[in-house]
Amino acid sequence: MKIQVFIILFGVLSCLSCTEECGVTSEPTLSIQFNWRSPKPIFTKIRVVGATKEISPQGIKPSTESAYGDLHLPLNLNESQTTYIFEQQGRTDTLTVFYTTNIQNFRRCGYVLEIAKPTTGRTILSSFKRAEVQYNGYYASYQSGTGGGINVQIAEL
Amino acid sequence: MKQLMTYFLLSFSLLAGAQKQPLRIQAIGIDGFKNLPFMAFSQSETVISGLVTNEKARLYNPRIGEVYVQLGRANTSKLITLGLGYASLEHLQAQRLQQRITGIYLKLGREHHSATRHGAVSFFWGYYLTLSRTKAEGNIVLDGEYFPSYTTAVPSKAGGEAGVDFTLGAQFLLFKRLQTRLLARNAMAISAFGNRNYPYLPGQGLRLSNGLVTGTGGATVQLFYLLGSR
Structure with a gap:
């Protein structure tokens, strides 16, 4: 009997926690993930082309709870690309990420702004040796494991 | 709209018919x-629409008005x-x-009134059919910190309910002959919009779920001027 009560309670609590994250509610961020096998780079300055404010070399707070990665940087929605300039001792790198925006309608969230892979053309341009971008969507469903936003993986500096 | 009017008049004639005395x-x-609850709580954000996400919303700038006519035969309860009615209000969801x-x-x-309808205090109960036409339009606005x-x-x-x-x-x-009516209502509504974009259904009120069929309800205060014989 105790086990049955526990199972019902567990089910109810699991259902209560299976909420969704309805996309961005403020300026979105892009996350950058470095190769975990190599030491992480120490940037002295990070510049974002077109930004009206300086950005800390440690990045900013992610725009969604489902975001993951080592560094979070703002994304310019007024353009279809954002360029970042990374400065470290004796080296400067650039990274440009391309994207497109669209409105999606989710039953539980209503209208949500999604930032997705461009339908044509390139997705990333970088002076890092190996970098790739993933478009995971900013709407997150914890049941289906989606979400996380745009994530750039820098495998080799 | 034409279909609504036809349906409305047809329903009216069914309710009014089959009796001989003139209405x-x-x-x-x-x-x-x-309007008052939305004006009073216009600044407060609450979780609305089915509690399925953690998003909060608020409804403000209401313009809601209704006019009524009551028809009846002499000496009837x-x-x-x-x-x-007309309703218009703004909705801000999760900023x-x-x-x-x-x-x-x-x-x-159709309302059933107690015999003392013109007395100092009287009571009534009834059932209503509401037909609505709703339109919703808007924007997604994201405040910029590093960019405009x-x-x-x-x-x-737009759709019907x-x-x-x-x-x-x-x-x-x-x-x-001036009368105030306090009434509470419990309703079920079918909305063409089975989703979260329409938390308020004109003529029905705040919906309790995002489904095609939802419960609504509320209470209100009306002001009536009595014309019939006492």
Whole structure:
């Protein structure tokens, strides 16, 4: 009997926690993930082309709870690309990420702004040796494991 | 709209028919009370629409008004109530989705009054059919911290709703033929918009779920002027 009560309670609590994250509610961020096998780079300055404010070399707070990665940087929605300039001792790198925006309608969230892979053309341009971008969507469903936003993986500096 | 009117008139004729005495206007009324809760809580954000996400929303800038006509035969306690309403209010969800929801609606009901309808205090119960036409349009607005703010329009949508409700009320004679009615209603509505973009259904109120069929309800205060014989 105790086990049955526990199972019902567990089910109810699991259902209560299976909420969704309805996309961005403020300026979105892009996350950058470095190769975990190599030491992480120490940037002295990070510049974002077109930004009206300086950005800390440690990045900013992610725009969604489902975001993951080592560094979070703002994304310019007024353009279809954002360029970042990374400065470290004796080296400067650039990274440009391309994207497109669209409105999606989710039953539980209503209208949500999604930032997705461009339908044509390139997705990333970088002076890092190996970098790739993933478009995971900013709407997150914890049941289906989606979400996380745009994530750039820098495998080799 | 034409279909709504036809349906409305057909329903009215069914309710009014089968009796011989002529129908007369027994009272006329207004309801502007429905603005007050939205005005009072316009700054407070609450979780609305089914508690399925953690997003909070607020509804503000209401413009809601209803006019009523009550028809009945002499010496009867059963009245037919016809109402016409307009509702418009703004919705801000999670600081990202800004919408204006507007709608017009027709209410057709039958009320059963206690014998002392013109007395100082009397009671009534009834049931209503509400037919609405709703439109919602808006924008997603994201405030910028590092870049200029971003705004993009969301698709505007329009559609129909229907609802039935059960009403209980009390009415108090304020002055001569001026009467105030306090009423509570419990309703079920079918909305063409089975989603979160429309938390408010004109003529019905705040919806309790995002489904095609939802429960609604509420309470209001109306002001009526009695015209019929005492």
